[in-house]
Amino acid sequence: MVATPAPARRPPAVDLDRLTTLGQAVSDPTRAGVLELLRFGERCVCDLQSDLDVAQSRLSFHLKVLRDAGLVVDRREGRWSYYALVPKAIEELHDLVAALRPRPGRLPVVQEGCCD
Template identity: 55%
Template sequence: MQKTFSLPSTLVVAGFHALSDPLRVQVLDLLRDQELCVCDLTEALGVSQSKLSFHLKALKEAQLVQTRHEGRWIYYSLNLSQFAVLEQYLAEFRRFSPILPARACRE
C-alpha cells in the first residue's frame, strides 16, 4: 500500500535542505529564545553580513524564519508553524513504519 502525504513537498525539501548547513542551524539556535537583527547575528556568529544574508535567505525561503522590519533594520525570528510541518512529516514515518530490530549483515 502506497502512502500519499498532503504536506507540500517543496517546503519539506527546502526545510530539510536549510537544516543541513551547520551555520543555519547555529542561526536557528540563536533565534530560539529571541528575535535578532542581522547585526546581532553577525556579531554572535563571527561571519560577514554578506555570508549571513545568503544563509538567512535559505532559511526564509524554507519558511523556517520570519522577518519584521523596524526602521532600517530587519529582525528575524523562528516560524514555529514550519517546524511543525517538518515534525509532522517525520511523524508519518514513525506512525506507518514498523520498527524492526537491527539485522546483522552476513559476510
C-alpha cells in the same frame, strides 16, 4: 449523491517536496545556528552576525534560504532587520519527520525473494 473520493488505500503520503526543502534549509551549520539562536526570540541581523561570527553577506544569504523555506520571517525597523522563527514551520518539519516513522505491523520482514 456525489461520488465520494476513493478511500485512501495507503497511509497518507509524506510531502516529500516540503521535507526536502526544509531538510535542505536545516542542512547547513550556519543556518542551523541561526535557528538555534532564534529559539529565544527575534534577533536583529547584526546580533546574529556577531553571535555566529560570519561575514555579513554570507549571513544574509543564509537568512534568505531560511526565509524562502518559510522557517523565519523578517521585520524591518529603521535600519535594522529582525528575524524570528515561524513556529508553524518548525511544527511542519516536526510532523513530516514523524510521518517517516515506521508503521507498526506492516511488512515486518521480507518473505521469499524480493523482486517480483
